[in-house]
């Protein structure tokens with residue numbers, strides 16, 4: 448079983464509005480799958496379908512390689528939309544309330560608080576927590592019952608930079624322990640750093656699925672040299688190093704082979720009679736790649 452979640456042609460309509468439209472999703476075991484799309488793209492609805500909180504009109508869901516969904520859903524922890532925490536209670540009391548369905552000993556609950564970094568504040572009222580702390584507690588609630596897969600809907604939404612880092616670090620730590628993640632976000636920044644795979648969703652459709660590695664290759668960096676005559680510059684560079692991989696783009700030369708010492712490039716060009724106006728590292732912007740597919 449490579450895919451822990453797979454859907455085929457999954458479709459959910461609300462009246463005439465198609466929230467999820469023929470989605471075929473592939474979430475690999477052990478990864479962190481980032482579901483990226485603007486508000487209204489259908490991310491929450493897709494997650495609800497996976498969790499059995501909404502019913503599709505069409506399509507198929509396979510969880511952990513099986514179509515016996517109710518049996519498989521026991522292995523999934525989730526956090527959809529706002530976590531409903533009891534603000535007048537402590538973190539430990541919250542976990543106890545939520546663990547009624549999935550019995551756990553006090554020791555287990557305490558080690559869960561430790562895992563999400565709330566052991567020291569486990570007795571403080573949750574109403575006095577920062578948003579980041581609340582979100583980590585919500586993730587602890589999702590972790591009750593030792594799930595193999597966590598489905599988190601916009602877990603970083605509304606957090607300040609410290610909170611974002613806390614939640615990100617926690618996700619990475621849990622992933623290292625073997626938990627697979629499906630995480631949605633309408634902001635690329637939040638997921639770009641940790642996702643191993645991306646699904647781009649727009650108007651109910653998964654526009655593209657791509658691994659982080661494939662994406663890195665597509666957004667490969669290059670060295671940009673702006674000159675008075677790019678054709679001449681390219682000729683000079685090829686004569687200087689026949690193995691160089693470079694091409695012209697307007698008055699620029701883009702070098703994609705690795706460069707150890709950029710001053711050597713400058714010297715070669717100047718010696719070849721080319722004027723160099725600017726040299727710097729560039730990359731095809733990660734964000735542009737998504738905007739092209741999701742619309743701005």
Ligand SMILES: Nc1ncnc2c1ncn2[C@@H]1O[C@H](COP(=O)(O)OP(=O)(O)O)[C@@H](O)[C@H]1O
Pocket residue numbers: 461464465466484485486487488489490491492493
């Ligand atoms: N319970 C519902 N009833 C009617 N329409 C809904 C319901 N839930 C979502 N929708 C509609 O489905 C579309 C996708 O919404 P949603 O899944 O919440 O997107 P996202 O989570 O990406 O913001 C939107 O047009 C939304 O208005």
Ligand SMILES: [Mg+2]
Pocket residue numbers: 487490491492600
């Ligand atoms: Mg949503």
